Every structure is written in C-alpha cells, then in structure tokens.
Amino acid sequence: xxxxxxxxxxxxxxxxxxxxxxxxxxxxxxxxxxxxxxxxxxxxxxxxxxxxxxxxxxxxxxxxxxxxxxxxxxxxxxxxxxxxxxxxxxxxxxxxxxxxxxxxxxxxxxxxxxxxxxxxxxxxxxxxxxxxxxxxxxxxxxxxxxxxxxxxxxxxxxxxxxxxxxxxxxxxxxxxxxxxxxxxxxxxxxxxxxxxxxxxxxxxxxxxxxxxxxxxxxxxxxxxxxxxxxxxxxxxxxxxxxxxxxxxxxxxxxxxxxxxxxxxxxxxxxxxxxxxxxxxxxxxxxxxxxxxxxxxxxxxxxxxxxxxxxxxxxxxxxxxxxxxxxxxxxxxxxxxxxxxxxxxxxxxxxxxxxxxxxxxxxxxxxxxxxxxxxxxxxxxxxxxxxxxxxxxxxxxxxxxxxxxxxxxxxxxxxxxxxxxxxxxxxxxxxxxxxxxxxxxxxxxxxxxxxxxxxxxxxxxxxxxxxxxxxxxxxxxxxxxxxxxxxxxxxxxxxxxxxxxxxxxxxxxxxxxxxxxxxxxxxxxxxxxxxxxxxxxxxxxxxxxxxxxxxxxxxxxxxxxxxxxxxxxxxxxxxxxxxxxxxxxxxxxxxxxxxxxxxxxxxxxxxxxxxxxxxxxxxxxxxxxxxxxxxxxxxxxxxxxxxxxxxxxxxxxxxxxxxxxxxxxxxxxxxxxxxxxxxxxxxxxxxxxxxxxxxxxxxxxxxxxxxxxxxxxxxxxxxxxxxxxxxxxxxxxxxxxxxxxxxxx
Ligand code: SF4
Numbered sequence: 221x222x223x224x225x226x227x228x229x230x231x232x233x234x235x236x237x238x239x240x241x242x243x244x245x246x247x248x249x250x251x252x253x254x255x256x257x258x259x260x261x262x263x264x265x266x267x268x269x270x271x272x273x274x275x276x277x278x279x280x281x282x283x284x285x286x287x288x289x290x291x292x293x294x295x296x297x298x299x300x301x302x303x304x305x306x307x308x309x310x311x312x313x314x315x316x317x318x319x320x321x322x323x324x325x326x327x328x329x330x331x332x333x334x335x336x337x338x339x340x341x342x343x344x345x346x347x348x349x350x351x352x353x354x355x356x357x358x359x360x361x362x363x364x365x366x367x368x369x370x371x372x373x374x375x376x377x378x379x380x381x382x383x384x385x386x387x388x389x390x391x392x393x394x395x396x397x398x399x400x401x402x403x404x405x406x407x408x409x410x411x412x413x414x415x416x417x418x419x420x421x422x423x424x425x426x427x428x429x430x431x432x433x434x435x436x437x438x439x440x441x442x443x444x445x446x447x448x449x450x451x452x453x454x455x456x457x458x459x460x461x462x463x464x465x466x467x468x469x470x471x472x473x474x475x476x477x478x479x480x481x482x483x484x485x486x487x488x489x490x491x492x493x494x495x496x497x498x499x500x501x502x503x504x505x506x507x508x509x510x511x512x513x514x515x516x517x518x519x520x521x522x523x524x525x526x527x528x529x530x531x532x533x534x535x536x537x538x539x540x541x542x543x544x545x546x547x548x549x550x551x552x553x554x555x556x557x558x559x560x561x562x563x564x565x566x567x568x569x570x571x572x573x574x575x576x577x578x579x580x581x582x583x584x585x586x587x588x589x590x591x592x593x594x595x596x597x598x599x600x601x602x603x604x605x606x607x608x609x610x611x612x613x614x615x616x617x618x619x620x621x622x623x624x625x626x627x628x629x630x631x632x633x634x635x636x637x638x639x640x641x642x643x644x645x646x647x648x649x650x651x652x653x654x655x656x657x658x659x660x661x662x663x664x665x666x667x668x669x670x671x672x673x674x675x676x677x678x679x680x681x682x683x684x685x686x687x688x689x690x691x692x693x694x695x696x697x698x699x700x701x702x703x704x705x706x707x708x709x710x711x712x713x714x715x716x717x718x719x720x721x722x723x724x725x726x727x728x729x730x731x732x733x734x735x736x737x738x739x740x741x742x743x744x745x746x747x748x749x750x751x752x753x754x755x756x757x758x759x760x761x762x763x764x765x766x767x768x769x770x771x772x773x774x775x776x777x778x779x780x781x782x783x784x785x786x787x788x789x790x791x792x793x794x795x796x797x798x799x800x801x802x803x804x805x806x807x808x809x810x811x812x813x814x815x816x817x818x819x820x821x822x823x824x825x826x827x828x829x830x831x832x833x834x835x836x837x838x839x840x841x842x843x844x845x846x847x848x849x850x851x852x853x854x855x856x857x858x859x860x861x862x863x864x865x866x867x868x869x870x871x872x873x874x875x876x877x878x879x880x881x882x883x884x885x886x887x888x889x890x891x892x893x894x895x896x897x898x899x900x901x902x903x904x905x906x907x908x909x910x911x912x913x914x915x916x917x918x919x920x921x922x923x924x925x926x927x928x929x930x931x932x933x934x935x936x937x938x939x940x941x942x943x944x945x946x947x948x949x950x951x952x953x954x955x956x957x958x959x960x961x962x963x964x
Contacts, residue, residue, distance in 0.1 A: 271712025318728025366708025374599020427551015852924025
C-alpha cells in the first residue's frame with residue numbers, strides 16, 4: 221500500500237487545505253468584500269431532484285464567492301428556489317467536521333488523523349465480521365451524493381469488503397416508484413421531460429405539493445401558455461391546491477380506491493384507448509374486470525367525494541383531445557400500499573393512451589437530487605446499471621465490464637432499510653456505516669432506532685457535520701466534503717445527467733466521499749480491484765459502459781465536457797444517437813415511449829393492480845386524530861442538516877415545530893393559535909406550536925417532517941412491494957400544554 225500522504229494527494233490534493241470560507245460568508249445577494257469574483261462556472265444544485273443549474277462566481281483562486289441561477293439551462297430557465305440561492309451557505313457552517321473523530325474511553329470524541337481513522341474503521345469492522353459473519357456489517361447510504369460515489373460505494377462494499385446489506389435513504393422516498401415503473405414498464409423509467417409541465421392541458425397532482433416541494437417545476441406549470449386545468453388530489457388544502465382549478469380533498473389513504481373508481485368510470489364512458497391498449501399493453505381485460513368492483517357508491521364512501529365530483533373528475537380525464545398528465549410524489553410513495561397506488565396512476569395513463577406524447581404521462585417527481593442515480597447505480601436493490609443480482613448472465617456481464625471475477629458479485633439482494641433495522645434488533649447486524657444521512661432523525665418510529673444503538677458494536681458516520689443526531693451516536697466520524705467541494709454527476713427527475721463542479725475546498729482534513737471510499741479500499745486490502753476507478757470521471761466512463769444496451773444507455777455522452785456543453789443530457793443517449801447527431805447537441809427535451817414500445821420482454825406495458833387494504837393504524841377513541849406529515853416550506857430540506865445552516869433559510873421557515881389543526885377541533889380542545897400542544901402517539905410524544913387553519917380537515921393534523929421530533933410519533937408500516945415506510949398516516953391524540961404559549 222502507498223503511504224497515506226500519496227494516496228490523499230492522488231485523490232484530493234494536499235491534506236490540509238486553507239479553509240477559505242468562513243461562517244456567514246454567504247447569504248442571499250451578499251458578497252463578502254474580501255472576495256472578488258473573476259470567473260464563473262455552472263454546476264447543478266445538490267438539494268432536490270429538479271436539478272437546477274447554478275452559475276457559481278469564483279475568485280482568482282477558483283473559490284466560490286456567490287451564485288446566481290443559470291438562465292440558459294433547460295431545467296430552471298434562470299430560476300432558483302431559496303435553497304438554491306443559499307446552496308453555498310452550508311459549506312461555511314461553523315460546525316463542519318474538519319478531522320476524523322474517534323470516541324475515546326470517557327465517551328467524548330477526540331480528533332485523530334486519517335491513518336488512525338482508517339485503521340480503526342477497517343480493524344473494528346473486520347473484527348465484527350470475524351465474530352459474527354461477513355454480512356453482520358451493513359451500510360445505510362444516501363441519495364445526496366454524486367453517482368460515481370454511489371457506484372464506488374456499492375462496488376467497494378459488495379465486491380471488495382464482502383458485505384451484502386446496503387440500502388439508502390432513497391428507500392424512504394423513491395423505492396415505490398422504482399418498483400412500480402419496473403413492474404409496469406419493465407424498467408425504472410420515468411417517461412417525461414419538464415417541458416411536459418407546459419405542454420399539458422390537464423395536470424393531475426396526486427399526493428404532491430410542488431408549490432412547496434418542487435417550486436421550480438411549479439413555476440413552469442404557472443408559466444404555461446395553454447391555460448391548463450390543474451387538479452390536486454390531497455387530503456390537505458396545500459399551497460398547490462389553493463392555486464389549482466380543482467381540489468379533491470379525499471380521505472387519507474383512499475387514493476387507491478379513487479383511482480380504480482376513475483378507471484371504472486372512464487371505461488363506462490368509452491374513454492379507453494382501445495387501439496393503444498391492444499398494441500402496447502398486457503393485462504387490460506383482467507384490470508377492467510377488477511375495476512368493475514369500484515362503482516361510485518363505493519368510491520364516494522371511501523374518499524368522501526360526492527358522485528358529482530367523481531363524475532366531473534372522470535370527465536376531465538376522458539377528453540381525447542386534451543393532453544392529460546399525472547404527477548405524484550411522497551403522498552403516494554410513502555403509503556402502506558404505495559406501489560399499487562403508483563401503478564393505479566400508471567394504469568389511468570395506459571387506459572386512456574396518455575403517454576409518449578407532449579404533455580402526457582404517468583410522471584413520478586423524484587425527491588433527492590440524486591435519487592435517480594441511486595436507483596440505477598447504488599448497487600443496492602439492482603446491480604450496477606439496473607441489472608439483476610439474481611441473474612448469472614447479468615453478473616457475468618457487469619464483472620466483464622469492470623474487469624472483476626464474477627464470483628465476487630453476490631447473487632442475493634441486500635436487505636431493505638427496515639430489514640437492516642430489524643437485523644440490528646435481532647443481533648444479526650453488529651456493525652453499521654452511515655453515509656450522508658441522519659436515520660436517528662428521519663427513520664420512522666425513531667425511538668426504536670435510538671434504542672438499538674446499544675446493539676451495535678461499531679457505528680461509523682461519514683458526514684459534513686458532527687452535529688447530526690446519528691453522528692452524535694457514532695464511535696467514529698469521518699469528515700466528508702459536501703456538494704460544491706467535489707465533482708460528479710447527478711441525475712434529475714426527467715433523467716437528465718447534470719454536472720456538479722468543485723467550487724470550494726473542503727475544510728481542514730475533510731475529504732470527498734469518493735476519496736474516503738478509495739482510501740478505505742486501500743486500507744481494507746482491496747485497492748487493486750479499484751485501480752480503474754481512479755477519479756470520478758474515470759468512474760463515469762465505467763458507468764457509461766455499464767449502461768450500454770440498457771434502457772438508461774448514455775454511451776453517447778463523451779465525457780464531463782460534453783455534459784457541460786450540452787447543458788445536461790437525458791438518458792437514453794446512445795452512441796448511435798450521438799453519431800446520428802453528427803456534432804449537434806442532443807435535443808434538449810426528450811420523452812420515452814413515443815413508439816408505444818416498453819422495456820418488458822413483450823415490449824408491452826402491464827396493468828398491475830390489487831385490492832385496497834385498510835390503513836395500518838386508524839384513529840380510534842384513544843388516539844382520535846390522524847397525523848399527516850410532509851414538507852413544510854421550500855426553505856427547508858429534509859432533516860435540515862444543511863438548510864438550517866443558512867440564516868436566510870432559517871428566517872424563511874417556522875421557528876420550532878408547528879402543528880396545523882382545524883378550527884373545529886381547536887375550538888373543541890380549547891387550543892388557540894400560538895398555544896403549545898402536546899401530541900402523543902402509541903410510540904412517543906412531542907410538543908409543537910398550534911397553527912389553527914382550515915387547510916387540514918377536522919380529525920386530521922399536519923406536522924412538517926423537518927422537525928427532529930416528528931418521527932417519535934410515526935407508525936412503522938411498510939409497503940410490501942417496495943418496503944417504503946408509510947410516513948403519512950398514524951393515530952395521535954393532542955391537548956393544550958398548560959401554560960406554554962409561543963408564537964411562530
Ligand atoms: S428547486 Fe431544487 S434543484 Fe432547484 S434550486 Fe431549489 S433545491 Fe435546488
């Protein structure tokens with residue numbers, strides 16, 4: 221093995237960099253006087269899956285000074301949400317971890333060098349494996365790092381370290397869509413392009429609040445010249461619902477019944493596109509039989525809609541002259557029967573032939589900036605490139621491309637996130653490595669996870685901050701560079717590969733995740749296996765080769781420079797397409813399935829359906845309210861580990877936890893706006909400040925997901941197909957917390 225200093229230099233430059241950024245350096249529109257921009261580079265935002273391009277202005281040393289949205293990028297067209305504008309602020313936070321930290325005998329963290337950190341990492345995890353078996357160490361990763369890092373992590377852990385269980389927080393947001401598309405289309409392939417927001421006559425948002433969660437996508441809807449009808453299906457009167465033409469405030473988790481009921485009405489109206497169904501789908505007859513059992517009487521009883529509302533809804537979808545598109549996100553994905561619900565949306569588009577043309581499609585909006593990269597290249601559920609671990613030919617092909625022995629690739633799938641948690645409880649998992657995520661905040665029923673800490677013999681956290689809840693529980697913290705301090709590719713919701721650039725040096729001894737994985741490979745003893753994985757761009761070339769012949773083929777993308785020139789490129793972009801383009805840039809907006817051919821063996825989409833099941837924890841006499849959770853503001857991102865670092869974003873978000881309560885319930889419980897409220901579920905309790913508002917229905921309450929207490933309450937139920945947690949519905953009770961009052 222080469223000396224550490226050489227390895228560090230090879231991957232990251234000198235180990236100790238000048239920390240140029242200081243707390244408070246960045247803020248909306250503020251340019252520190254001592255920093256003068258002299259050049260500009262473009263980079264893709266690292267928060268959400270929209271994938272906006274930002275122009276980062278650099279000083280003479282190539283360090284970021286400030287940024288502005290990119291006016292010439294086909295995604296954001298010159299716009300950015302508050303998080304994008306403040307994207308540099310988290311880099312300059314005071315609590316960045318700048319050196320590895322090892323928990324010492326007295327329980328406190330002590331700074332150590334990389335040499336000791338890497339030896340401890342490998343020594344302790346190998347010890348766990350030696351005592352409890354190779355699969356007793358698991359990894360929980362993220363949808364927030366670049367694709368090349370995800371792929372390297374997946375290959376390192378599964379092919380190099382001999383681990384089996386690797387999952388990521390993509391399980392919490394996009395697992396449902398992954399499974400739904402795969403079963404229905406034969407591949408995890410969102411069919412749309414963002415121009416469809418402007419090309420549609422009728423946009424149906426189901427369990428989606430883009431006004432808050434995807435503000436730039438929402439801006440594109442608002443700027444449509446077609447004067448579209450916007451329909452929102454959501455139990456809450458969200459900001460999107462307020463701006464929509466129609467809002468159907470259905471009962472929580474009645475969406476599957478509603479969607480089958482709509483299919484029933486569409487068939488009865490003669491709105492089925494029989495030519496498309498015949499030519500391009502399988503399973504229609506059985507589906508038509510299935511939805512016969514969903515007459516309006518049943519659907520209205522379940523959803524709370526009137527028969528007139530239901531008819532009116534179906535009529536809006538039935539008009540063949542109109543382009544109808546369907547959009548869903550976490551209100552669907554985080555449910556106990558989420559995969560079948562997503563597929564019920566897909567079925568409506570197939571039934572009416574609303575797919576493959578501008579302004580149509582069953583379109584899943586992704587959450588994290590690289591959930592799409594994680595779905596294809598995380599090496600968790602699918603083998604690198606969307607291949608199947610269980611298929612010997614697939615394993616042989618991947619091994620050939622990577623120059624590996626195929627025997628190193630496991631034929632079994634990893635446990636899903638919840639199964640890894642169960643494995644900790646049962647003692648089968650004794651070592652855990654957590655990367656760029658904070659499960660102690662974000663995992664469902666978080667109290668259980670915290671209680672399991674004592675069952676782990678060794679917990680490593682790799683993150684930008686040592687202050688996350690999970691980092692505080694760790695034995696070892698590895699300091700990681702963040703977005704903007706490294707390079708690589710993110711894949712956005714519309715399948716666009718976009719480039720992230722290094723615009724700032726990571727502080728102190730913090731290293732890119734890529735460099736950390738490479739060092740771990742060396743210290744673990746499998747470094748040679750990754751000799752070709754020498755830089756993020758070298759890995760990009762390997763991934764490109766792995767994509768060849770797959771639906772996600774991007775073999776026509778030459779390199780990073782090509783991505784930058786073309787302003788991002790959507791997959792597929794094959795070598796043949798590139799040759800045919802003969803030097804011209806790929807079309808900026810491309811959608812899938814225009815030819816009516818899908819990725820299943822018969823090249824036909826499938827109607828997939830099932831019987832609705834009751835909600836796992838209904839309100840009752842003891843816990844009479846239904847708790848809904850979701851994004852609260854466009855200024856906060858998930859657990860807030862980055863957005864809370866920005867003074868501007870903190871000002872734009874509520875201070876502390878809030879709970880939205882309907883005025884009828886508030887009156888009955890003698891709760892006024894600004895009162896502190898005690899909320900209890902069967903699993904835990906929290907306090908929040910009351911916001912009395914008719915946007916939630918009587919009997920329901922809403923708490924934003926960003927507060928670190930909310931998952932004390934949530935009920936751990938999972939969709940059986942995707943194993944995605946059902947965060948959106950559990951039973952709680954509430955009362956005013958006596959003598960506590962605080963305004964938001
Ligand atoms: S919408 Fe998403 S990608 Fe665009 S600026 Fe905001 S957080 Fe970044």
